Amino acid sequence: xxxxxxxxxxxxxxxxxxxxxxxxxxxxxxxxxxxxxxxxxxxxxxxxxxxxxxxxxxxxxxxxxxxxxxxxxxxxxxxxxxxxxxxxxxxxxxxxxxxxxxxxxxxxxxxxxxxxxxxxxxxxxxxxxxxxxxxxxxxxxxxxxxxxxxxxxxxxxxxxx
Numbered sequence: 001x002x003x004x005x006x007x008x009x010x011x012x013x014x015x016x017x018x019x020x021x022x023x024x025x026x027x028x029x030x031x032x033x034x035x036x037x038x039x040x041x042x043x044x045x046x047x048x049x050x051x052x053x054x055x056x057x058x059x060x061x062x063x064x065x066x067x068x069x070x071x072x073x074x075x076x077x078x079x080x081x082x083x084x085x086x087x088x089x090x091x092x093x094x095x096x097x098x099x100x101x102x103x104x105x106x107x108x109x110x111x112x113x114x115x116x117x118x119x120x121x122x123x124x125x126x127x128x129x130x131x132x133x134x135x136x137x138x139x140x141x142x143x144x145x146x147x148x149x150x151x152x153x154x155x156x157x158x159x160x161x
Contacts, residue, residue: 007082009036010044011131014053014078018070018132019139024063033142044082051081070129076120078128086116 016030027045031038045064048054052067066073132138139145 003079004083005040006044007079009034009041010048010078010082011075011128013041013044013048013064014066014070014073014128015132015138016142016144017054017064017066018128019142019144020065022065024057024061024065026063029143030064033144047081048078051077053077053081066128070132071127073128074124075126075128075131076123079120079123 012034013030016033017025027038027041031041045054045056049056049067053073054064055067056062056064135141
């Protein structure tokens with residue numbers, strides 16, 4: 001199973017917000033930290049907001065922040081919101097139109113269902129907080145050190161003569 005880029009960056013966005021310690025995070029700052037387009041992050045933001053994983057604040061000083069504590073947002077919560085399908089084989093598809101005589105009593109179907117449930121169980125055990133705490137230098141890596149003004153404007157260093 002392969003997760004989409006949407007899920008990957010949704011987790012990253014939530015990690016950024018968690019590392020930003022309750023302050024509002026701006027999409028341009030998050031996009032710059034991860035080297036991804038702002039438009040892509042805005043697209044991801046909608047389902048996260050709808051699910052209550054983030055809150056958005058509009059206006060000039062607006063931004064985004066976690067909708068609940070990072071310890072209460074599991075990886076499964078994010079995957080469930082951002083992935084369209086968990087079909088590992090055609091017999092998992094929603095329409096159930098499979099041309100296989102074993103579809104109702106297939107060992108493969110059963111094995112894949114157990115594997116998928118195990119995958120979900122593991123994702124449930126990890127929170128956004130776990131991911132942030134696992135990287136003590138995350139604030140430095142994401143450029144969250146210093147004041148907000150220094151994060152917005154690139155530092156220009158004069159050449160040494």
